[in-house]
Amino acid sequence: MAGQRNFLLGHGERLVERVTPASGGTTPELPYTAEEARQRLLPQVRTAVETFDSLPAEACPSGKTVGLVTLHPQWIAKSYHPADFLRDNGLSYIGSRGAKVTPEKWTRQGEPVELETTELFVSGQRESFSHLVERLESPDAFPEGSPLQRVEAFRAPAALDKQRGVTSLPHSSSLFEVGLHIPSVDRDAIVRSFQRWARVCGASADFGRSIPVSGLIFMPVAAHAEELDELSRFSFLRVIRPMPKLRTLHPMERSLPVGALPPIEVPDEPVVDSSIRMAIFDGGLPSNGPMSPWAQSLDVPGVGAAMEEGTDHGHMVTSAALFGSLTPGEAAPRPFNSVDHYRILDDVEDDPYALYTALNRIRDVLEEKNYDFVNLSLGPELPIEDDEVHPWTAVLDEYLSHGQTFMTVAAGNNGNHDWASGNARVQVPSDCVNALAVGSANSRLKNWDRAGYSAIGPGRSPGLVKPDVLSFGGTQYEPFIFLPSNGTDAPLSAIGTSFAAPATLRMAAGIRAHFGGHIKPLGLRALLVHCAERGDMPVEEAGWGRVPDQLDAFVICPANSVRVLYQGAIEPGQTMRMPIPLPEDVKTGNVEISATYCINSPTDSRSPSTYTASAIEPVFRPHAEKFSNEDSVHPKTDSFFRSSDFLPENDLRKGAHKWETTKHRTLTKRASSLLRPVFDVKYHSRIEQLVGIPTEKVEYALVITLTSSRDVDIYNKVVRTYSGRLEILQPQVEIPITVQP
Structure with a gap:
């Protein structure tokens, strides 16, 4: 590349320090009183128990079955997860999925509308669900503030809840893919029971090819279409669908005839x-x-x-x-x-x-x-x-x-x-x-x-x-x-x-x-x-x-720009301050800030709508000497990673953007409005829902590019200002860097 090569700067994590976030937030109002919740849910749980009691014993391993608890859409955050309520009633959380519901009541103005929510799969002895009915029949069983007031509905899963793409299938035997809930405490009993239940239904489950993963097990099952409804009665069966094919060679991915092409010289060098x-x-x-x-x-x-x-x-x-x-x-x-x-x-x-x-x-x-x-x-x-x-x-x-x-x-x-x-x-x-x-x-x-x-x-x-x-x-x-x-x-x-x-x-x-x-x-x-x-x-x-x-797009900073890479880790519950390395003498014109965060996260296939267990939430503070009020501990915030750029309204309401593993945005600000800008990044975890997995630190990578509309020397100013902390990442091997036309 002609002229000076301004290589990527590294070790931005050396600028990072831990901060104590300001406390805040209030507990939202509950949509139902305890008595309203009791009266609403009693007939629903009774109906579900009647369904549970009608199941054959062979379909309920160790006498257990599975119900669906629909959370009120204003109460789906992890901190509201009703784990204590379930445990007190002899029930266990074994998974979840997204759903849509129009709540009977909500705490907002106007008539309720359909919203995204979460359905919890909960398991327990059939007697435990019956005992819950007895508790609900008692007017004084649940005090005000009970988790029951956050529940919108309760029901027994139907066959159609579990079946995907099985309509209009031929009557001949077909191969299906079945997914079972297998909480660790009941794993062996569930697997053995389903194998017996499949035989009772005339189907054949192939456990030799089964694939276990995070509280679920998937396996091929050979069955006739008319046997699926009965097969779906198995209490721990989560999903059944036709076995997908393996996509390998799409017709367009085969070699195309384009006429004779000039030969290509093969290099004779090692890697x-x-x-x-x-x-x-x-x-x-x-x-x-x-x-x-x-x-x-x-x-x-x-x-x-x-x-x-x-x-x-x-x-x-x-x-x-x-x-x-x-x-x-x-x-x-x-x-x-x-x-x-x-x-x-x-x-x-x-x-x-x-x-x-x-x-x-x-x-x-x-x-x-x-x-x-x-x-x-x-x-x-x-x-x-x-x-x-x-x-x-x-x-x-x-x-x-x-x-x-x-x-x-x-x-x-x-x-x-x-x-x-x-x-x-x-x-x-x-x-x-x-x-x-x-x-x-x-x-x-x-x-x-x-x-x-x-x-x-x-x-x-x-x-x-x-x-x-x-x-x-x-x-x-x-x-x-x-x-x-x-x-x-x-x-x-x-x-x-x-x-x-x-x-x-x-x-x-x-x-x-x-x-x-x-x-x-x-x-x-x-x-x-x-x-x-x-x-x-x-x-x-x-x-x-x-x-x-071309490699130069990644390893060489563009004109009037400086690019910095941060690589580090955040402990659970920590908030880390990550300075944006803008020298204070860059004061004129505009500064374009482009930032990208990536993390790896543990995942939970039992809970598609809450699939990622870790998240980082960056908050942008553009000016170190501007505060919201005289009592503020930290500088005033401004919007940066706007989830509205790519999330639908329902996902915005449930805070789904926070749980994305990649965040990227570019923002232009007047240089005069920036003084020692930072991102305050908080680590969130919902790992407590992943039974048996301890909460651990999460690794992150952050890339920031600063581009000045006036200051052509911004790269060298950053190198001088942060000397001893940021380092120019020097090439370890000589690779030709080219300039694209």
């Missing part, structure tokens, strides 16, 4: 950083292909013979991870790292269990070996659902929650399907909150758009911004270009999110190779989101924007 460990799970690589110096194909245990289409797809995915999209007639760039390509697909035609087989193969590898980078360009052929988390998503999010691995997932090629029905939404497992979901942009040029086939958002809340980013994935007019599979033919071309995802992973690995181990996976994720080019695309289509395909 830039041999310490980087990257895994790709796909269909295998051709033997003795041109990428063999940098990529090895490993067959997972038990995999069958390879299929040609699988190795073609695996070759193109791996080429994208090593080189990005190539230019015919030009030399391929030197790879940043080597790749372990695991072949998890075989030639078993129409294998109904392929989904479970592939996930178990992936999990076995990840549990055995530690990888810095992982790419998935396959998964269930299933758009995400708002009220359930699929086992693919749950398993991967649990693995990624430790924050040691950076994973990209292809968003899916179903963007041309019907939007209104949700069939165009991102596909499982790109709804992982701890992975980066990648859709396709239609061009590498400055004027770009979402490729029409690329899946759209929104994701589930939390995790609403999906796909996270777009990357070039090709179109028929501008396809993605790969090395030929045998080293002698013309280059290959194709289109699809399967190639956008590994190309994005390549950029993350390139940043890691450039700076060495200074940047953690969370820092890489924050940089990719922070530097994405948003353009005019709506967030539902482009997420945070298109990822640049």
Whole structure:
């Protein structure tokens, strides 16, 4: 790059200090009196108990059943969770899901309207529910202030509550996916009871292929459609749906005929950083292909013979991870790292269990070996659902929650399907909150758009911004270009999110190779989101924007700008002050502040609407000497991360933005209105709902870019002002940095 290279600054966490937040907040008014709540809920619980009593003993393991408690929508915060009330009545929380309800009364002005709320799955002995009826029959059993006053409704789950997409099925035997609640205390009894119950119903549950994850277990079940209602009577059955297919080779992701292309020169150099460990799970690589110096194909245990289409797809995915999209007639760039390509697909035609087989193969590898980078360009052929988390998503999010691995997932090629029905939404497992979901942009040029086939958002809340980013994935007019599979033919071309995802992973690995181990996976994720080019695309289509395909966009600060990376951890309940490194002598013109926060979070697949267990809430304080009033302890706040930019009104009301794992926004302020600006960041946890998991500190990454409209020396001023704390992140290896045209 011509002239001075102003490299990314690091160690922003050295500026961070702990602060004591000002106390505040009042307890809202309860919608019902204790007597009103008792009279409302008594007939509902009676009706539910009648349903529970009608269940066969075989459907109630250890004499237990499951009810649904609907919380009043004004009382769904974690601090109002009725754990003590449930325990006092012999009941246990085992999961939750989102719902909509129009409350009978509320504490606001006007008539109640439909709002988002939470339904709690609660389990207990059938006698415990009967005893609750007896308590409700006593007028003095519940004093004012009882958690009962926060409950809107109670009922027994019906078969339709548990069934998804099972209408209009053929009468022949089909394969279904069943999810069971398995609280740890009753796990073995529930599993044994369901196996017996399935046989009673004429079905067959395959526990050999089951997948347990955070209080749930998923398994294939062979059954006839007419048996599903009876099967659904099993008290701990949460969901049953047709077994999704494994999306592997979409027709558009096969090589496209585009005529003869000039050959591409293959580099003869070793990888830039041999310490980087990257895994790709796909269909295998051709033997003795041109990428063999940098990529090895490993067959997972038990995999069958390879299929040609699988190795073609695996070759193109791996080429994208090593080189990005190539230019015919030009030399391929030197790879940043080597790749372990695991072949998890075989030639078993129409294998109904392929989904479970592939996930178990992936999990076995990840549990055995530690990888810095992982790419998935396959998964269930299933758009995400708002009220359930699929086992693919749950398993991967649990693995990624430790924050040691950076994973990209292809968003899916179903963007041309019907939007209104949700069939165009991102596909499982790109709804992982701890992975980066990648859709396709239609061009590498400055004027770009979402490729029409690329899946759209929104994701589930939390995790609403999906796909996270777009990357070039090709179109028929501008396809993605790969090395030929045998080293002698013309280059290959194709289109699809399967190639956008590994190309994005390549950029993350390139940043890691450039700076060495200074940047953690969370820092890489924050940089990719922070530097994405948003353009005019709506967030539902482009997420945070298109990822640049040149390293200089990430490692070099733009003109009149300085970029700082913070990487640290926050203890539970702490509030940390994170200074925005703006020197006090930057006083004229405007200052554009762009900030991106990322965290990894433990997840709970039992509770889709409260899926993330950790959150950080940044509060912006722009001026150190301006206070709301004379009694204020901390400077006055101003809005920064506005959730209204991408959240619907109902999610705003329930505070869902707080639980997002990625936050990003750009704000322009007059330089004169800023004096030692800071973010005060509080760590929230709802981990107490995750039975058996202790509350732990959460790691974060923050990227801040300051751009001055007047001060061309802002970078050097920051370096001088914060000398000894902030450091220029020097390249660890020499990688050519280019300037895009």
